[in-house]
Amino acid sequence: MAKTLRETIKETLRSHLKKKIGKVYGQCLNAVDWIEGTVPSLKEKDGLIDLSMADVANGGIVVGAGLIEKPIYIIRFQGLNWFNAPIIINYACKSKEIWNIPCPIFIRSIGMEGSIGPVTGSSHHSIYFRMPGIKIVSPMTPNEYRKAYDYFIKNEDVLYLSEHSKSYNNSKELTDKLEKNTDVIIFAISITRFQAYKIKNYFKKLDIKISIANIFWIKPFKIKRKWLETLKNSKFDGLLLDDDYVDGTAKALAYELTKKTKKNVRVLGLEDRSAGFSRSKDNLSPNFERIRKEVYKIIKK
Amino acid sequence: MNYRLNVFKKASLCRNFELSTSDHINSGKIYVPTYVSTGQEFISSSLSIISKTKKIKPLLFGQHRCHSIYLSFGGKIDYLIDELLGRDTGINKGFSGSASVGNSKINMYGHDGLMGSNGPIGVGACFASKKPTIIFLGDAAVEEDYVLGAMGWASKKKLPLIFVIEDNNFSIATEKAVRRNWEIKDIAKSFKIKAFDIKDCPLEIKYKSKYFFKQPILLNIFTNRINEHRGGESLKKNKYDRYLIEMKKIGKKATIIDQKFKKLIEKLWQKRLEKR
Numbered sequence: 001m002a003k004t005l006r007e008t009i010k011e012t013l014r015s016h017l018k019k020k021i022g023k024v025y026g027q028c029l030n031a032v033d034w035i036e037g038t039v040p041s042l043k044e045k046d047g048l049i050d051l052s053m054a055d056v057a058n059g060g061i062v063v064g065a066g067l068i069e070k071p072i073y074i075i076r077f078q079g080l081n082w083f084n085a086p087i088i089i090n091y092a093c094k095s096k097e098i099w100n101i102p103c104p105i106f107i108r109s110i111g112m113e114g115s116i117g118p119v120t121g122s123s124h125h126s127i128y129f130r131m132p133g134i135k136i137v138s139p140m141t142p143n144e145y146r147k148a149y150d151y152f153i154k155n156e157d158v159l160y161l162s163e164h165s166k167s168y169n170n171s172k173e174l175t176d177k178l179e180k181n182t183d184v185i186i187f188a189i190s191i192t193r194f195q196a197y198k199i200k201n202y203f204k205k206l207d208i209k210i211s212i213a214n215i216f217w218i219k220p221f222k223i224k225r226k227w228l229e230t231l232k233n234s235k236f237d238g239l240l241l242d243d244d245y246v247d248g249t250a251k252a253l254a255y256e257l258t259k260k261t262k263k264n265v266r267v268l269g270l271e272d273r274s275a276g277f278s279r280s281k282d283n284l285s286p287n288f289e290r291i292r293k294e295v296y297k298i299i300k301k
Numbered sequence: 302m303n304y305r306l307n308v309f310k311k312a313s314l315c316r317n318f319e320l321s322t323s324d325h326i327n328s329g330k331i332y333v334p335t336y337v338s339t340g341q342e343f344i345s346s347s348l349s350i351i352s353k354t355k356k357i358k359p360l361l362f363g364q365h366r367c368h369s370i371y372l373s374f375g376g377k378i379d380y381l382i383d384e385l386l387g388r389d390t391g392i393n394k395g396f397s398g399s400a401s402v403g404n405s406k407i408n409m410y411g412h413d414g415l416m417g418s419n420g421p422i423g424v425g426a427c428f429a430s431k432k433p434t435i436i437f438l439g440d441a442a443v444e445e446d447y448v449l450g451a452m453g454w455a456s457k458k459k460l461p462l463i464f465v466i467e468d469n470n471f472s473i474a475t476e477k478a479v480r481r482n483w484e485i486k487d488i489a490k491s492f493k494i495k496a497f498d499i500k501d502c503p504l505e506i507k508y509k510s511k512y513f514f515k516q517p518i519l520l521n522i523f524t525n526r527i528n529e530h531r532g533g534e535s536l537k538k539n540k541y542d543r544y545l546i547e548m549k550k551i552g553k554k555a556t557i558i559d560q561k562f563k564k565l566i567e568k569l570w571q572k573r574l575e576k577r
C-alpha cells in the first residue's frame with residue numbers, strides 16, 4: 001500500500017535525526033499524537049527537543065540552532081506563528097544576506113480546521129509571505145513532501161511548509177488537469193486542492209470544462225508555462241483558492257497571474273471576519289458550495 | 302597587573318575608536334544611526350581577555366551598542382570604519398551600519414534590531430553547539446519577555462553561557478526606576494541561574510570568571526554610558542568614567558597606551574576617509 005503523507009513526514013523526521021542533520025524542536029512533542037501522529041516516538045537524546053511554552057523565545061531559540069545545524073521546527077497550529085514568527089522572519093530569513101551566515105530552518109507549520117477557533121484554525125502562510133528571504137511551499141502529497149525536504153537539504157534557506165492536517169491521510173499524488181479549451185482554470189493552494197477536483201467533476205457533468213493548477217511553490221511563486229497558456233486561452237476568468245485570508249498570498253499570486261496573461265483572476269479564501277468555535281461562526285477554507293457559486297458567477301450562469 | 306593592563310589595552314582601543322566615531326558623527330561623515338559604547342568598554346574588554354586566558358573563543362551575541370564587543374574580540378578596525386561610513390567595503394557591506402555588526406571570523410553574530418532577540422538566539426546556538434556563549438543585553442533589552450523565556454530554558458538545559466547585562470540604567474533616556482520594580486539578578490536566581498550584581502571594574506569581572514562557561518550565569522554589570530543613546534553628544538550628568546579610574550590605577554603605562562591608540566585610530570580613520 002502506498003505511504004500516506006503522515007507516514008512520509010514521520011519517516012522524514014526519523015531519518016533527519018538519525019543522520020544528525022539537525023534536531024527537531026517543538027512544544028509538547030512527547031505527546032506524539034498531539035502532532036497528528038507525524039512525529040516519531042523518540043527522546044531528547046535522539047534529538048527530539050521539547051521547548052517550553054515561551055513561543056516568541058522558542059522561535060528565537062530555533063533561529064540560534066539554525067546558525068549551527070539544520071533544525072526542523074514544528075509549529076502545532078499555523079496561528080501560533082503570530083508569536084513564533086518574529087525572530088525567524090527578522091533574523092533567520094536575513095542572516096545570509098546581511099552577515100553571510102546561513103540560518104536554514106525547516107518549519108513544519110500545521111493548518112487545521114473545523115470548530116477549533118480563531119487562532120488554531122486554517123493556514124497563515126501570509127504572515128511570512130510578504131517578507132524577503134523566506135521560501136514557502138504547501139505540500140499535500142508524499143512526493144511533494146519529499147521534494148520540499150530535498151530542497152531544504154540541498155539549500156540554506158528558511159523553508160516554511162504550510163501543511164494541513166486534513167491531508168495527512170492522503171497517499172495519492174495530485175496532478176494538474178489542464179483542459180485545452182477550458183472554461184475556467186482553478187489555481188489551488190493547500191487543502192483547497194482537494195475541493196478543486198470535486199468541483200471539476202461536478203462541472204464536467206454539466207459540460208463545463210474546469211482546469212486545475214496545483215500550487216506547491218508559493219514563494220517564490222513558481223508558475224508553469226502551461227498554466228499561463230491555459231489561463232490565456234480560457235473562456236472566462238481564473239479562480240485562485242487559498243486556505244488563508246485573501247488579503248495576502250492569494251491576491252498577490254492572482255496579481256502575478258493577471259500581469260502575465262492580462263486575464264482576470266479572482267480569489268477565494270477565508271471570509272474577512274473572525275472565526276468562532278461553533279459551526280455557525282466558523283470560518284473555513286472555501287468549501288464545495290462556495291467554490292461552486294463562485295464558478296457560476298464567473299461563467300455568469 | 303598583567304590582566305589589568307591587557308584589559309586596559311583593549312579598552313583603550315575601544316575608547317579611542319569611539320571618540321573618533323563621535324567626532325565623525327558630529328562632523329556629518331557618519332550618517333547611519335550610531336551607538337557608541339564610550340564608558341562601557343571595560344565589560345567586553347575584560348571578557349575578551351578572560352576568554353583568551355581560558356583559551357576559549359566564545360559565540361558572541363551582542364545588540365546595537367556593539368562596537369566594543371567587535372573590537373575587543375579582535376574584529377578588524379578598518380572594516381568597522383568602512384561599515385560606519387556606509388561603504389560596500391564595510392564588515393557587512395553596508396548592511397549592518399553601527400547597530401548590527403556581525404563577523405563570523407570572531408564568532409560574532411549580528412543583531413537584527415529587535416531588542417532582546419539575541420537572548421533566545423544565543424541560547425539556541427549554545428544549545429545546538431554546546432559551545433561557550435556570551436549574550437550581551439542592555440538593562441532594557443533584558444526586560445523583553447522572550448529574553449526571560451529563553452533564560453528559563455537555558456537554565457533547564459544547563460547551558461555553558463553568560464548573560465551579560467550592561468546595566469547603564471537607561472532605555473534611551475528612561476531610567477530603570479521608571480520602568481520596573483525588580484532586578485534581573487533576582488529574576489535569574491528564581492530561574493536557578495547564578496547571578497551577580499557587579500561593577501564594570503575588570504577585577505570584579507575576573508572574580509566571577511571561575512563560574513564562566515560551565516552552567517548559565519548572569520552578570521548584571523553596572524556601567525556608565527557617557528554618551529547619548531545615539532549620536533556623538535556626551536551626556537551632561539556623567540557619574541564616573543571607568544577609563545579614567547583605570548588609567549589612574551595603572552599610571553604612566555596607561556597614558557602611553559592611550560596615546561598610542563589615539564594616534565593609531567586617528568591615522569586609520571584618516572586613511573579610510575581619504576580612500577573614496
Ligand SMILES: Cc1ncc(C[n+]2csc(CCOP(=O)(O)OP(=O)(O)O)c2C)c(N)n1
Pocket residue numbers: 365366414415416417438439440441442443467469471472473530
Ligand atoms: C523590540 C524592540 N523594542 C524597542 C526598540 C527601540 N529601542 C532601541 S534601543 C532601546 C533601548 C535599549 O536599551 P538597553 O537595552 O538598555 O541598551 P542601551 O541602549 O542602554 O545600550 C529601545 C527601546 C527596539 N529596537 N526593539
